[in-house]
Amino acid sequence: MGKVSKLLAKLELPAEEQINKWINDDLRPVPPERQTWDALQYGQLWFLVNMNISTYQTGSSIIASGLAWWQALIAILVGNFLASSFAVLNSYSGATSHLGYPIVSRSVWGMYGAYFPVLNRILLSVVWYGVQAVIGGKMVWICLRAIWPDIDQRISNTLPPNIGITSSQFVGYFLFNIFCCIFIWFKPTQLRPYFHGASVIVIIALFSLLGWAVSTSQGFGSVLSAESQLSGSKLGWTLCSSIMAVIGSISAGILNQNDYTRFARKTSQVTWPQFISFNLSASTIGIVGIIVTAATQKQYGEGKALWDMSALLAAMQDKLGSGGRAATFFLATVFILSQLSINVPGNVLAGGLDVASVAPKYFNLRRGAYILAALSVLPNPWQQLASGSTFLSVLSAYAVFLGPMIGLLCVHYYLIQERVFHVPDLYEGSSRSVYWYTWGVNWRTVVAWVCAVFPSMPGFVSSVNPALRVSEEGSHVFSLSFVLGFVLAGVIAYALHWAFPVHYPDVTELEALAASSDANSGASAEDFGRDDKGVGVTTMRTPDSV
Secondary structure, three states: OHHHHHHHHHHOOOOOOEEEOOEEHHHOOOOHHHOOEOHHHHHHHHHHHHOOHHHHOHHHHHHOOOOOHHHHHHHHHHHHHHHHHHHHHHHHHHHHHOOOHHHHHHHHHOOOOOHHHHHHHHHHHHHHHHHHHHHHHHHHHHHHHHHOOOHHHHOOOOOOOOOOOOHHHHHHHHHHHHHHHHHHOOOHHHHHHHHHHHHHHHHHHHHHHHHHHHHOOOOOHHHHHOOOOOOHHHHHHHHHHHHHHHHHHHHHHHHOOHHHHOOEOOHHHHOHHHHHHHHHHHHHHHHHHHHHHHHHHHHHHOOOOOOOHHHHHHHHHHHHHHHHHHHHHHHHHHHHHHHHHHHHHHHHHHHHHHHHHHOOOOOOHHHHHHHHHHHOOOOOHHHHHOOHHHHHHHHHHHHHHHHHHHHHHHHHHHHHOOOOOOHHHHHOOOOOOOOOOEOOEOHHHHHHHHHHHHHHHHHHHHHHOOOOOOOHHHHHHHOOHHHHHHHHHHHHHHHHHHHOOOOOOOHHHHHHHHHHOHHHHOOOHHHOOEOOOOOEOOOOOOOOOO
16 A cells, blocks of 8 residues: 555655645646637637547548538538537637636536536547548658558458458558647647648648649549438438537537637637637548549549549659659648648647646646556557448547537536636635535436437447337437437526525625625736626636635
């Protein structure tokens, strides 16, 4: 027992970084000197998050479900419009309070109850990081293949043929993880120069690929000429399911968007800049993916649509010789940057903050991020990319659980708490906190989440394991999973808080509290945070212990 205690003592963060089980430096409200992100920063963030290969390949997973290319395009446009709307809606609380997702979750779920959504987000970070790392690793493999065309012979494949990765590609996957570990060392605010440069380079490379593919095409093959295999109600429900898959692919990022908007200078900089850049970037790369695949189908795919970017670049290397290898090396390098941009800020750094909130005494953002990166190999992420239908199931799965969580965050902030946070209570782990609820858990939120998830569960289970049959009605409900869960969770949570009310201090009460405790806390009227419309967002200044 003594050895365990000594080991834990060694693992503790430095005393200046950790105070108690509820807070460390990375969990504090962002101070004014670090509130440096502006509209340009958030525009570039979404371009980097969306301008990646998994978004490029979204079209393939949708078309694999039987939709024609223009129907897939509708699903992409509608899905991105809804996803960007949800992202902006859930961003506002972080911009006004400068609090991250784990801390805002405490106001919704309770001080102990918040561990549940945070642990869910950690699990999603592990899974999604692994998927993106496999895609990035294949781009590293393309770079290695450009230098050594016989790399597949040099590193003979000893892995099963149906798992979605070869031995030489696994080397690329390993190297990509090394790159990620280097980037993890830097905090989000230190990556601003990278955002500025990489966003421009990725856009140039993407449109260069598009221009080259169209100018050298030998026709657009069956991708643009094929008609839908579906009709009637089946077409409509498949379209709905595809829209949910588009939202599901970015739902983890929507859930924890507060982790980035807490750095905003003004709340107005997280609304229209994010909405426009999200829609423009995600829809553009989805369209480019469809057109490039169609334009290269005959010339490089021998009639087969090469939706997998690594398969397309490998075919270009084989047909274009040394010139093709040089071009694909440049393209793959740029797409490595794009994968780093979604995997590091979008997955492990955000997930690292979640880990820090679970055990602030032992983990900060950096340590948590490295733990997530190490754990990402456990779910065998390459198998989730083995086919288009598997990829679509992975994307849809996110919508079932995260839609209700996002709905709860939004209705709680805008309607139940009326956009006011009592910040010191978010770091008070006792019944003195207004967010203690019942033994540290807001049972109203728990009931609302369970009721919102339950209708989609039969369809979700069937999508994961097709051997389990589900009724037609159950599959239809699953086709609306994200939006249905968002609405149900919000409505039920609001109704429960109306029937079993919780008294949250309003701005007037908080100002009176600050005035009455001024002698003890040193608070003043200037210590109240305000958003652009003058709405109070915090109580008195966060005390020194927080």
